[in-house]
Every structure is written in C-alpha cells, then in structure tokens.
Amino acid sequence: MITSKYIERAVDELASLQGVGRKTALRYALDLMGRSEDDIERFAQAIIEMRQKIQFCSTCFNLSDQAQCEVCQNPNREHDTICIVEDIRDIMAIEATQQYKGVYHVLGGKISPMDGIGPSDLKIDQLLTRVVGHKPKEIILALSPTMEGDTTAFYLFRKLEKQGIEKISTLSRGVAVGDELQYADEVTLGRSILHRTPYENAVT
Amino acid sequence: MITSKYIERAVDELASLQGVGRKTALRYALDLMGRSEDDIERFAQAIIEMRQKIQFCSTCFNLSDQAQCEVCQNPNREHDTICIVEDIRDIMAIEATQQYKGVYHVLGGKISPMDGIGPSDLKIDQLLTRVVGHKPKEIILALSPTMEGDTTAFYLFRKLEKQGIEKISTLSRGVAVGDELQYADEVTLGRSILHRTPYENAVT
Numbered sequence: 001m002i003t004s005k006y007i008e009r010a011v012d013e014l015a016s017l018q019g020v021g022r023k024t025a026l027r028y029a030l031d032l033m034g035r036s037e038d039d040i041e042r043f044a045q046a047i048i049e050m051r052q053k054i055q056f057c058s059t060c061f062n063l064s065d066q067a068q069c070e071v072c073q074n075p076n077r078e079h080d081t082i083c084i085v086e087d088i089r090d091i092m093a094i095e096a097t098q099q100y101k102g103v104y105h106v107l108g109g110k111i112s113p114m115d116g117i118g119p120s121d122l123k124i125d126q127l128l129t130r131v132v133g134h135k136p137k138e139i140i141l142a143l144s145p146t147m148e149g150d151t152t153a154f155y156l157f158r159k160l161e162k163q164g165i166e167k168i169s170t171l172s173r174g175v176a177v178g179d180e181l182q183y184a185d186e187v188t189l190g191r192s193i194l195h196r197t198p199y200e201n202a203v204t
Numbered sequence: 205m206i207t208s209k210y211i212e213r214a215v216d217e218l219a220s221l222q223g224v225g226r227k228t229a230l231r232y233a234l235d236l237m238g239r240s241e242d243d244i245e246r247f248a249q250a251i252i253e254m255r256q257k258i259q260f261c262s263t264c265f266n267l268s269d270q271a272q273c274e275v276c277q278n279p280n281r282e283h284d285t286i287c288i289v290e291d292i293r294d295i296m297a298i299e300a301t302q303q304y305k306g307v308y309h310v311l312g313g314k315i316s317p318m319d320g321i322g323p324s325d326l327k328i329d330q331l332l333t334r335v336v337g338h339k340p341k342e343i344i345l346a347l348s349p350t351m352e353g354d355t356t357a358f359y360l361f362r363k364l365e366k367q368g369i370e371k372i373s374t375l376s377r378g379v380a381v382g383d384e385l386q387y388a389d390e391v392t393l394g395r396s397i398l399h400r401t402p403y404e405n406a407v408t
Contacts, residue, residue: 017235
C-alpha cells in the first residue's frame with residue numbers, strides 16, 4: 001500500500017538489512033523522511049564511505065582501515081596464540097573483556113548444512129595456511145556453544161590436530177556469572193558439575 | 205569497542221534510526237560491509253532520492269511524489285469526508301482495508317505533554333483552515349485509542365464542533381475480530397457491551 005515508487009524503493013533497500021521486515025523498513029523510511037536533506041546526505045555518505053574505506057585484514061579477516069588490522073599490527077599481542085571466532089562481533093565482545101592478549105582468525109560464519117554453508121565457504125583454508133606458516137603455540141576454538149558451533153569446532157579440531165600444535169583449547173562452559181542455579185538448563189548445569197574446577201581457579 | 209572510525213560513524217548514523225540501538229546498528233553495518241560497492245551505492249541512493257523527491261501533500265500532509273497526493277487528486281474520492289490520522293502509516297493501514305472512500309488529514313503526531321508535543325506542533329491550524337475553507341460534511345477522528353490519542357481527539361472535537369460540521373465521528377471500539385472474549389481486556393469488553401450494535405449491522 002505504498003503509492004510512491006521512491007518510498008517503495010527505499011523501503012525495499014532498508015528491508016534488505018538483516019532481520020528487517022517491510023514494516024520496520026517503512027518505519028525507518030518515514031523516520032528518514034522527517035530529517036533535513038543534509039542529514040540524509042551524511043547518513044548515506046557514512047555508509048558509502050564505510051564500504052569504500054574498510055577492508056578485511058589480510059591475516060585474520062577482521063575489519064580494518066588498513067591492509068592489516070590493529071590487532072595483527074600490534075607487537076605487544078601474543079602472535080603465537082590464535083583465537084578462532086565466527087564473526088567480527090565476537091572479536092569486539094572478547095576485546096571488551098580485556099582478558100585476551102593473543103590474535104584472532106575470523107571464519108566468517110559456521111558450518112551449517114541447513115543454510116548451505118560448508119567448510120569451503122569459511123576462511124578455513126586461509127587458517128590452515130596461516131597455521132602451517134606461523135606454527136602457533138595455542139589455538140582457541142571460540143565458537144558459540146550451539147549445534148553448528150560445535151560441529152565447526154569439531155571439524156577444525158580434526159584438521160588442526162594433524163599440524164602438531166601444542167595446545168588446542170575451547171572456551172570453558174558452565175553456569176553464567178550472575179545466574180541462579182535453579183534456572184540454569186540441565187545440560188549446562190550437568191557439564192559444569194562434571195567439569196568442576198578447583199575453587200582457587202574459579203574466583204580469580 | 206569499534207576500532208575503525210568509518211564503522212563508528214556508520215554505526216552512529218544507523219543507530220539514529222527510530223528504535224535502533226548500537227548493537228542492531230552494528231549488525232546492519234556488518235551486513236552492509238558484506239555487500240558489493242554497487243549494492244551500497246544503490247542502497248544509499250534510494251534513501252537520498254526518496255528524501256529529495258518525496259514531499260508532503262499541501263492539502264493533507266500525506267507523502268507524495270507531487271505537490272498533491274494521489275488521494276487528494278483523485279476525483280472519485282469523497283472530498284467532503286475527512287479522516288484525521290496521526291501518522292502516514294495510518295493512511296496505509298486504512299487504505300489496505302479498502303473500506304474508506306474519503307480523504308485524509310495527517311496530524312504528524314498526537315498531543316503528548318510528556319514528550320513535549322503540544323497542539324502547535326501538529327497540523328491542527330492547517331486542519332482548521334481546511335475545514336473553514338471546504339466545509340466538509342463529516343470528520344472522522346481516527347486516532348489510536350490510547351491516552352494521547354483520546355486527548356488529541358477530544359481537543360480536536362472541541363475545536364471542530366464550533367465549525368458547524370454535520371457529523372464528527374470516531375472509529376468504533378470493541379472486541380477485535382478473531383479475539384477470544386475471555387482474553388479481551390475489561391475496559392474494551394465493558395465498552396463493547398455498552399455500545400452494542402444491532403446484529404444485522406455487525407455482520408456486514
């Protein structure tokens with residue numbers, strides 16, 4: 001029921017964003033309609049410029065203003081520890097914890113046959129080349145604890161264990177900090193009892 | 205934790221959209237990052253063009269490609285029935301029902317002292333000028349049945365009743381079609397009993 005082809009086109013484009021339906025897109029379009037032309041110019045320019053200026057880091061596939069990202073360029077990071085993540089947002093989340101000093105490798109997704117995503121669609125070959133070339137001491141498989149994440153981690157583990165890496169680790173799983181035990185799901189609680197840790201480790 | 209100023213800027217702009225927080229904006233930005241430059245150019249252009257080409261109808265403040273909107277230009281519509289709505293999306297919703305043949309007047313919001321929106325921020329003066337000039341037979345107050353909507357409708361009613369309009373009506377309220385009676389809220393159910401309609405009217 002949109003009668004203008006210009007609004008129609010803008011709504012189509014906005015609705016192409018991940019997770020945005022036509023109603024939400026229309027809300028965005030009407031919001032944008034209410035602003036000055038200068039504001040809209042700045043809005044559009046910011047998006048165009050981002051796409052033009054940002055590239056993927058040639059080493060780890062993180063987003064970057066340069067050919068290599070800030071993490072890979074930083075000599076103070078531990079370059080022999082590689083944390084494998086699914087997505088750039090995972091890097092942001094891990095960096096926000098300030099608990100990790102190594103480098104990353106962004107897969108760009110996880111193996112999901114249901115969505116037609118196989119190993120060749122991810123940056124796995126690039127990871128193996130990197131591992132063979134640089135011989136890291138430790139690889140951390142930091143994938144989401146979901147079916148697809150576990151499948152991807154297992155696939156990578158099988159590929160990586162042949163490379164003679166000292167340590168292949170994964171994120172610890174258990175009851176989240178701040179959670180009430182009674183509301184934790186059974187699988188998580190079961191695993192967190194099975195893989196219980198010495199008290200002095202847990203509190204630091 | 206975004207390290208690139210280009211992404212930062214695009215996220216800022218996307219987060220300025222109504223109802224979009226920084227996490228959602230980042231998701232949109234990363235989605236856009238994964239597309240070709242041509243796609244992004246088209247995305248941005250559609251928004252800029254919409255803003256440049258679309259104007260507000262000089263009569264009813266609906267969005268339009270021309271100075272007057274399609275509804276106001278259409279000689280087959282009943283121009284002596286004006287339906288007052290809050291927002292352009294309300295026109296779309298009413299048009300989708302195909303039950304209304306009159307014209308519209310978009311207020312551009314509702315009176316809401318909490319948000320600092322008073323009568324002078326809405327197209328009420330323009331409505332009164334239009335009413336005085338065109339002497340419509342009927343005015344329909346099609347505002348949302350909320351506190352602010354009711355306030356606005358009452359305010360308009362007081363202004364309009366002095367103009368000698370034959371009929372000032374409002375949308376009927378009651379149990380929504382398809383709703384289970386037991387889950388209807390008390391106020392709605394109470395009103396729908398109080399304002400019960402002849403059976404032969406209700407089923408057509």
